[in-house]
Structure formats: structure tokens, C-alpha cells
Amino acid sequence: MKYDLVIVGAGPAGLSTAIKLKQLDKKNNTNHSVCVIEKGSEVGAHILSGAILDPIALNELIPDWKNLDTPVVTQVKSESFSFLTSNKNFNIPDFFLPKDTKNKGNYIISLGNLCKWLAKYAENLGVDIFPGFTAKDILFENNKVKGVITGEKGVDKNGKKSDLYEAAIALRGRQTIFAEGCRGHLGKKLIEKFNLYENNQFQTYAIGLKELWEVNNNTLNKGDVFHSIGWPLYNNAYGGSFIYKLSDTLLSIGFVVGLDYKNPYLNPYEEFQKFKTHKKIKDVLNNGKRISYGARALNEGGFQSLPKFSFPGGLIIGCNAGTLNVLKIKGTHNAMKSGIIAAESFYSDSIKDINSIELSEFNKKFKNSFIYKELYKSRNVRPGFNKGLLLGTLNAFVDQKIFRGNAPWTLRHHIKDNNSLKNVKNSKKILYPSKKDNVYSFDRLTNVSFSGTNHKEDQPNHLKIIKEAIPIEHNYEKYLSPETRYCPAGVYEIINIENQGPSLQINFQNCLHCKTCDIKDPLQNISWTPPEGGEGPRYSNM
Incomplete structure (x- = not known):
């Protein structure tokens, strides 16, 4: 299937891109075909945020939103x-x-309800939205992104095609916008392949x-x-x-x-x-x-961790690129604005019939946007907390109240998240209540049942262990299996400790698609990949 623009992810960044492009079409009597592919069963099913919305980008995208039935x-x-x-x-x-x-x-x-509303608004403008389909991999030709390949459906845990099998589909675009949200699995590949962090720090x-x-x-x-x-x-x-x-x-x-x-x-x-x-x-x-x-x-990386956004054949935007403002405790407005800039960059290139290999103009437009300015002003707050709560709070006060975000220095992030853990032998044990009161506090698995998450058990495990020996020989021995604690859904479990020695069991059916394991695993030995399209959490009003 061919489109002018392929967008991966029906969150605020991806939907804003689609809406803005079709608005430009309507204004200038042009026409571009646009599709948005979304791995959740419906738009909003995988969206989770606090959330408080700064309406600055919504005001720009849909100026009359207050007169509409917006949530x-x-x-x-x-x-x-x-x-x-x-x-x-x-x-x-x-x-x-x-x-x-x-x-x-x-x-x-x-935020989930807002995304549902934005999706309907986009469809009314002529955008094709395909929920329930994962973007499994990137389509490359001559080192240029040419689109994405969707995941197969109906493949059993042994890799065999079932009676419900649906083949993968290639979605080709002149440009592809990756708006997967934080730690997108395709964004991770693009960052590595095109060395997008070359000039900045890690996320x-x-x-x-x-x-x-x-x-x-x-x-x-x-x-x-x-x-x-x-x-x-x-x-x-x-x-x-x-x-x-x-x-x-x-x-x-x-x-x-x-x-x-x-x-x-x-x-x-x-x-x-x-x-x-x-x-x-x-x-x-x-x-x-x-x-x-x-x-x-x-x-949380902010200004220091912004990547180069463009590469041959596409852009990485929104939280996939790390535009959240930690100080403001919000990122939806920045994600939406990055989508607006993406649409404007593509449209300008298209109507001038330039058909650039790379939309480099996006990087310039981003630097002139309010996103860049606010991330720059808040850049020193999060790194300051590497020294603890007291010094971090003092640093934030000096940086924001005295220098107003314009200090003549930029603090650096200290260490990658996966390298921060100390050996369990050198760590103080933290004791938590073994039983919850079931009034205010709840056990993990009971809470997971309130996420609506679901994965067919007879499908390949989407949480890939790269080297089978590492979970026990390294994680268990040095850190007492931190994956059993940082996972918010009880996916990782150590079993058979007394009978046959410890082994790692992965209950992938519980997965909330939070990506924490992909980030925090000490040797980056866990790789999150998308399961069958439409599976995972089914958040409502989140």
C-alpha cells in the first residue's frame, strides 16, 4: 500500500502531523494521502499519561477547539x-x-480520550487510521527509509501459521514519521542506524x-x-x-x-x-x-538528549524523540507541536516538488520553536538531582529562580539508566509490606487485571532475551534479578530456586508495554518487540 506520508503511532504527535497536513491540503487545494498505523486495539488503548494539558499547541492546531466537543x-x-x-x-x-x-x-x-477525539477529527479530514496493526519493522531501500512492514497475525508460539493467519503488509511512503511514544522499538533502531545521538547525550x-x-x-x-x-x-x-x-x-x-x-x-x-x-x-x-x-x-533527558530528528526517508518526533519537559511535568503540547512542524516540513518539501531524501528543514524549524526554548530553559533541573534530593532542589531553585533557566553552563547526565545499579551486596535492603490492605494498596497482579491487558498465550513471546545465560549468571547473581521488581506487571519471575536452581520465567501475557525492561536491564539483554497487533493494555479514560 502506497501513501504520500506514513505515520507510526496514533498518539498526540502522530495525529497532529496527520491533521496539520490535511489542513494544509484543504487551505491550498492540494491532496496528500496519509495513513496512521496504531498497535493498540483502538486509538487511545495504549495511551497513558497524568495528564495536564498546556493548550498552546492545541490552540495552534485547532483554534476553535473550545467550540467543539473536545474532551x-x-x-x-x-x-x-x-x-x-x-x-x-x-x-x-x-x-x-x-x-x-x-x-x-x-x-x-x-490523554487517551483526547487522542480518540483527534483521531476522529483526522478521519473527517481524510486520514486513514489503522488500529490493531503493529509496525513490526522498517522498510529500507538503498539506506533510505521507504515505509514500514506490519506484523503478521495468527502465528503460534512455535512460529507456525494458524488458521487465523494474516500476512504482513508493506506500507510505503515518500516519508515516514515515527511517533511511537517513549522508547519506540523502531525509533531505537533508527537512532542506532543513523547515529542520531552523535551530537548529544544519551536519553x-x-x-x-x-x-x-x-x-x-x-x-x-x-x-x-x-x-x-x-x-x-x-x-x-x-x-x-x-x-x-x-x-x-x-x-x-x-x-x-x-x-x-x-x-x-x-x-x-x-x-x-x-x-x-x-x-x-x-x-x-x-x-x-x-x-x-x-x-x-x-x-527525562530533555535538552541534552534531543537527537537529530531527520534521516533519509523520515523523522522521529514527540516522545519517541524525547520532547517531554520534566520541569513542567508534561509533554503533550511539545509532542503535538513537533507533529505540526513535521507536517509543515513535509508539505513545504512536497509542494515545491523537491522530494528531498531527508527533511533536514525540520531540525531548523524545531530550533525556532517554543519546544526548543522551554527545554533549553529547564535543561539543568533533572541532572541536578543526580546529587540527591536536597542538592537537586537547591540547584533547581538557583537555576530557575535566580538564573531563570539561562545559567551560563549546562549540566550533563551522569550515567545511563541501565548502568546505575549497585551490586546487591553493597545495597541496603528495602522492605515492603507483604500484604496489601486492598482498600488503598493492592498487589501487583490484581492491579494488572484493571489494565485490560491481554495477549494470546499461543503466540511468540514478544519479550526477547538476547543471551539466555545473562538473567541468572549476571542479573540474579549481582542484582538479585531487578527485573522482578522494576516491572510494574509481574512479567518476570524467578522460579525453581530450591529444586533445580533459579531460572527466569516470563509471563508476557501481563505486559503493559511500558518498555521499562528494555531500558533498565543492566546489560540491555531484554528487547521489547511488539506482539500481535491489537494486544496489550486496553486503557479507558487514562
Whole structure:
């Protein structure tokens, strides 16, 4: 199948690209064929974010969105930022908070619902959207990207074709836009093949865990925003919490942990559950029930980790390229703007009949955009926390309140996330409650059942172990199998310790597609690949 433009990923970046291109067509009486391929069963099924939306890019893309039936209705009305101890809550005065952490004029949203709406808007403009199809691999010709190849369906665990077999399809485009979200598996290949990090530093990441709750109390009002740092992480890792009141009865609560943590005993999921047992948080969740759960890796590298975006035959954009702003704790607006720039770059090249091998103009347009400016101003905040919570907070204050993001230096990221773990022998054991109260805290597998995740068991395991000996001889011996703790879905399990010695069991059916294993595995021995199209989580209102 041939298109002028092929887009991988129906998130905010990919859909904004498609919409902007068709808007330019309509304005100038031209026509370009556009398709968007999405691995989730439907648009939004794999989308997970806090989320607070800065509407700057939405205003540019669809200026009259407020007059339409957009799922962007809850404006931020009040916000607080707290430092937690194990039993107390200290509000941080507004004076000490950087301007970019504040949310005046922003909206609390479900990013999944916004993407569903954007998809319908795009289809009405003539965009073809194909949910339930993975972009399994990249189509190369003469070292140029020419499109993508979809994954086969109906292949059993032994690699044999079943009665339900569907062959792969080649989607060819004049250019291909990769908007897969954080740690896209094709983006990872492109970064390596075209050396896109040659002039900048490596990417750094965090894992974000989130639950959606129905509540029946007035502790928080619709439009209220709460963030915290401190307990339970303290200096064990960079991270913190968020609580956003979406409506009178619905709130999202989440916890973010930087994946450069050092202690192999640390368990991000357990830290999240522990956080919810704080008295302050219990008051917020009182008389409520959890109705959904999910997890997703997110970029934290910022300005220092921006790649070269263009390469022969395509672009890498949005969170696939690491445009999230850690200081603002949001990235949707930047993802959407990068999609707008991608469409403009392609359209300009196309109507001038240049048909460039590479859309190099994108890199120049990006440097002139608000994305580049805001990422530059926040560049020193995240690296400052490599020295711990106290020094990191002091650095953020000096950098943002005194230098206003224009310090005459740029801090560097310290170490890749997969290289940060200490040997278990040199690490302090972290003890977590063995039982959950099932009111505020829940065991991992029970929570996974609230993600809607599903994978056919009779298919090849999509979590590839590159060298079979490493999980035991290296990970188990040195770090006591950290994959059993950093995975938010209980995918990795050590079995037969007493009978036949330890071995790694992979319960790939539980996978939430968060990509944490692909990032944090010490020797990069786990490779996340897409399962059959349409499988994985089925998030609702997340």
C-alpha cells in the first residue's frame, strides 16, 4: 500500500502531523494521502499519561477547539506542591516553585480520550487510521527509509501459521514519521542506524505508574492539582507523585520514579502503593475505589538528549524523540507541536516538488520553536538531582529562580539508566509490606487485571532475551534479578530456586508495554518487540 506520508503511532504527535497536513491540503487545494498505523486495539488503548494539558499547541492546531466537543473541559483551578514525610505534609510556598511548574490556564485531561477525539477529527479530514496493526519493522531501500512492514497475525508460539493467519503488509511512503511514544522499538533502531545521538547525550527515563479512582468525598475539588516529593523515596531515587481531580467523582493518582536509581532492591510499584498509605493521601482516596491501572516509561533527558530528528526517508518526533519537559511535568503540547512542524516540513518539501531524501528543514524549524526554548530553559533541573534530593532542589531553585533557566553552563547526565545499579551486596535492603490492605494498596497482579491487558498465550513471546545465560549468571547473581521488581506487571519471575536452581520465567501475557525492561536491564539483554497487533493494555479514560 502506497501513501504520500506514513505515520507510526496514533498518539498526540502522530495525529497532529496527520491533521496539520490535511489542513494544509484543504487551505491550498492540494491532496496528500496519509495513513496512521496504531498497535493498540483502538486509538487511545495504549495511551497513558497524568495528564495536564498546556493548550498552546492545541490552540495552534485547532483554534476553535473550545467550540467543539473536545474532551478538554476541566481547567486547573488550584494547585499545591508538598514535601511529605512518613506522617506529615508540608506545603511548599509558591515563591519557591519555578514558574514552569505552575498550571494556570492548563487543563486536566484523559490523554487517551483526547487522542480518540483527534483521531476522529483526522478521519473527517481524510486520514486513514489503522488500529490493531503493529509496525513490526522498517522498510529500507538503498539506506533510505521507504515505509514500514506490519506484523503478521495468527502465528503460534512455535512460529507456525494458524488458521487465523494474516500476512504482513508493506506500507510505503515518500516519508515516514515515527511517533511511537517513549522508547519506540523502531525509533531505537533508527537512532542506532543513523547515529542520531552523535551530537548529544544519551536519553534518560523514568517509569510512571497511574491509577484512576472514583471517589465520594470533597477533600479535593474538580480542577484541583496536587504534587509531592519526599517520602517514600527521599534520596533513594528521583521522583514524586501527582493527583489530578478530573471531575466531581473522578481523579487520577500516580507516582514517577527515575530509572537511574541505584539500589536494586527498590521496587517502583511498591513505592507507589506505599505512597497511597500516607494519611494525606488516604484522606483524598477515602470512600473511593480504583477502577483502572497502568504504567508507562517516560523521557527525562530533555535538552541534552534531543537527537537529530531527520534521516533519509523520515523523522522521529514527540516522545519517541524525547520532547517531554520534566520541569513542567508534561509533554503533550511539545509532542503535538513537533507533529505540526513535521507536517509543515513535509508539505513545504512536497509542494515545491523537491522530494528531498531527508527533511533536514525540520531540525531548523524545531530550533525556532517554543519546544526548543522551554527545554533549553529547564535543561539543568533533572541532572541536578543526580546529587540527591536536597542538592537537586537547591540547584533547581538557583537555576530557575535566580538564573531563570539561562545559567551560563549546562549540566550533563551522569550515567545511563541501565548502568546505575549497585551490586546487591553493597545495597541496603528495602522492605515492603507483604500484604496489601486492598482498600488503598493492592498487589501487583490484581492491579494488572484493571489494565485490560491481554495477549494470546499461543503466540511468540514478544519479550526477547538476547543471551539466555545473562538473567541468572549476571542479573540474579549481582542484582538479585531487578527485573522482578522494576516491572510494574509481574512479567518476570524467578522460579525453581530450591529444586533445580533459579531460572527466569516470563509471563508476557501481563505486559503493559511500558518498555521499562528494555531500558533498565543492566546489560540491555531484554528487547521489547511488539506482539500481535491489537494486544496489550486496553486503557479507558487514562
